[in-house]
Amino acid sequence: MPAGGTASVIAWMFLLFTATMGGMLYLHFFFAHRCWRRVRGVEAEDIDSNYVRREDYFGQSFRAKLHSWMELPTTALPDGMRAIQHGSERIELGPGRSLADRSKSDDVLVIEGDFSCGSFCQLGREIYAQRNVVIGQATECQAIAADGDISLGPDVQVSRWVDCWGTLRLAKGSIVHSRASSRTAAHLELGAQALSVFAPEIIIGAVAHLHVPPVMESSAAESSPERVAIPPDSDDSREALKKAGVDPEKFRSLSADCWIYQGSLRPTSAVRVTSHLVVRGDCDIPAGSLLEHDVKASRNLRIGADSECQANLIAEKSLSVGARVRFSGVIHANEEILLGPEVRGESGSGPVAVDAGSWLYVEEGVSVHGKLSSGERVRVVDTAFAESWRKKFESWRDRS
Numbered sequence: 001m002p003a004g005g006t007a008s009v010i011a012w013m014f015l016l017f018t019a020t021m022g023g024m025l026y027l028h029f030f031f032a033h034r035c036w037r038r039v040r041g042v043e044a045e046d047i048d049s050n051y052v053r054r055e056d057y058f059g060q061s062f063r064a065k066l067h068s069w070m071e072l073p074t075t076a077l078p079d080g081m082r083a084i085q086h087g088s089e090r091i092e093l094g095p096g097r098s099l100a101d102r103s104k105s106d107d108v109l110v111i112e113g114d115f116s117c118g119s120f121c122q123l124g125r126e127i128y129a130q131r132n133v134v135i136g137q138a139t140e141c142q143a144i145a146a147d148g149d150i151s152l153g154p155d156v157q158v159s160r161w162v163d164c165w166g167t168l169r170l171a172k173g174s175i176v177h178s179r180a181s182s183r184t185a186a187h188l189e190l191g192a193q194a195l196s197v198f199a200p201e202i203i204i205g206a207v208a209h210l211h212v213p214p215v216m217e218s219s220a221a222e223s224s225p226e227r228v229a230i231p232p233d234s235d236d237s238r239e240a241l242k243k244a245g246v247d248p249e250k251f252r253s254l255s256a257d258c259w260i261y262q263g264s265l266r267p268t269s270a271v272r273v274t275s276h277l278v279v280r281g282d283c284d285i286p287a288g289s290l291l292e293h294d295v296k297a298s299r300n301l302r303i304g305a306d307s308e309c310q311a312n313l314i315a316e317k318s319l320s321v322g323a324r325v326r327f328s329g330v331i332h333a334n335e336e337i338l339l340g341p342e343v344r345g346e347s348g349s350g351p352v353a354v355d356a357g358s359w360l361y362v363e364e365g366v367s368v369h370g371k372l373s374s375g376e377r378v379r380v381v382d383t384a385f386a387e388s389w390r391k392k393f394e395s396w397r398d399r400s
Contacts, residue, residue, distance in 0.1 A: 055198035055371065056181040059145045059163025066110060066128055083107075089125075101136070115146075119153070132166070152176075168199065175377070190364060192380050196373035200351075204380055205364025227272035227290055231259040244269045254278070257293070264299070276311075283315075287322065294329075300393065301333070305340070319356075320393050328352060337374075338381075338389050341365040361389060 026033075054060065069091055074082040081094035089108060096113030099105070099121055106124040109115065115127060116134040123141045127133065132148040135141060138155045149166035152158070155173040161180070162168065168182040170192035179196050180186060186199035228244050229237040231251045238248040244267040252260045257275050264281030270288040273295060283297035287304035294312045295301065301315035305322035312329040313319065319333035323340040328347035331337065337356040342365040345352040351370030354360060360374040361381045372378045381389075 055179065055196075056163050056183070058143070058161040058179060059181065062126060062128065062143065062145055062163075070110075096131070114148075133164070150182075162194075170194065177377075188362070188378075188380050190380050190382055193377040194372075195377055196371065197378055198351075198371040198373075200369060202366075202368040202370070202372060204362050204366040227270045227288070228267060230267075230271045230273045230277060231275055233274070241267070244271070265297075270304075270307075302393070318393060320390060331355070333357060336389075337361065338386060338393070339363060339366050339368075340386070341383075343367075345369060361386065 069084055069086055070093075072084050072086060074084050074093070077083055077092070081092050081097075084091040084093065091108040091110055093110035094112065097109070097111050097115055099117035101118035101120060103117060103121045104124075105122070108125045109123070109127045111127070111129040113129070114131045114133070115129040117123065117136050117139055119137040119139065121136060121139040123139065126143045126145070127141065129146045129148070131146070133144055133146040133150045135144070135150075135152050135156050137153040139153065139157075141156065141158045143160040144150055144158065144162045146164040146166065148164065149169070150162055150164040151169040152162070152171055152174040154171045156171070156175070158174075158176045161178040162176050163179070163181045165183045167184050168180060168186040170176070170180065170186070170188045172189045173191045174193070176194035179198070180194040181197075182199040184199065185201045185203060186197050187203045188194075188197065188205075190205060228240045228246075230241070230246075231253075232238040232241055232248045241248050246265065246267050247263075250262045252262065254260050258278070259275050260278045260280065262280050264283070265279045266282070266284040267286055270286050272289065273291045273293055276293045277295050279295070279297045281297070282299045283295065283301045285291065285295070285301075285303045285307060287306050289304060289307040291303075291307065291309045291311060291313075293310075294314070295309075296314040298316050300317045300319070301313060302320045303309065303313065303322055303325050306324050307322065307326075309325065309327040309329065313327065313331045315333040315335075317333065318335045319331065319337045321327070321331065321337070321339050321343055324342045324344075325340065326344045328345070329352060331345075331354040334357040336358045337354060338361045339354065341363045343363075345354065345368040347369070352368060353371040353373070354368065355371075356374045358374065359376045360372055360378045362372065362378060363381060363383070363386050
């Protein structure tokens with residue numbers, strides 16, 4: 001074959017190969033392209049992106065789904081209940097209902113009144129009540145929504161979420177494996193656990209009702225003994241820091257309102273933090289201190305008892321908050337957090353939050369107006385467990 005003919009054949013083979021590969025590549029996007037052609041030129045409806053960010057998202061979503069189910073035809077049942085068949089799901093609805101001990105149900109229950117069940121029941125689907133819900137000891141549930149109160153008995157297990165418009169009560173040993181939310185208040189007893197808890201007021205244990213108004217807290221903080229200023233703002237404050245075991249030369253200014261301390265910061269007397277502070281190491285804030293700005297530690301952070309924290313606290317490892325500490329911002333640690341007894345968290349500007357990357361341990365007497373969340377679970381612990389954890393925390397700091 002002439003050289004020109006060979007070149008022509010090669011050119012056509014290359015074009016055919018290119019077209020084949022292009023077609024194979026287009027097949028990866030064929031369905032997406034078809035869907036795009038169908039909606040091209042159609043004006044999209046408004047989407048509330050904040051909807052899925054709401055703490056009671058699961059409860060709202062379930063209520064919306066129920067509303068559409070109620071429009072389906074019903075079948076009367078012998079016990080006065082009615083049934084709706086929705087695909088493979090069966091919904092039972094009717095007036096107030098009480099189940100005996102060891103009852104079992106694999107249906108969605110919609111109750112137009114109060115709902116209660118005895119001990120050791122197995123409720124495999126969602127429960128919704130227009131009034132109050134009381135769950136007996138050691139019962140296993142999937143999810144619960146109520147327009148009134150919800151009370152979970154001892155050792156109750158909820159595999160998904162719990163949401164109510166009234167007061168939420170978690171008894172000793174009860175566990176919610178996802179969100180627990182209330183529009184009124186949440187009460188957690190010793191041993192109760194949840195992935196996250198959100199309510200206008202979260203109360204831990206029997207003595208947590210002892211509420212101290214914010215005005216009283218602020219005045220009490222101002223009346224405390226003189227504190228050493230951090231960062232140093234005068235020669236006198238530098239000398240005071242030296243007496244407190246802090247090296248003033250390790251402070252560096254990052255901006256007009258932010259300072260960094262090169263090394264672990266462990267003053268021996270109460271301090272007053274007047275600018276944002278970043279500590280390159282462990283940070284140990286003594287009892288009775290006042291933190292007016294954010295404090296971040298690259299390792300562990302400890303806040304001593306009776307301190308007031310008016311901004312955010314952040315630790316890249318673990319964080320310990322002492323007894324009767326008052327805070328009005330966000331507390332976050334990448335690992336574990338312990339909130340000591342009678343810690344108060346509230347702010348006049350909105351909810352506060354405590355978030356742990358691992359476990360969040362809370363002692364009795366804690367009151368938080370906002371949210372408690374964790375990577376593992378929020379757990380109410382006794383004094384013995386808390387003391388053991390603090391010893392472990394001290395060993396972490398000693399090793400660093």
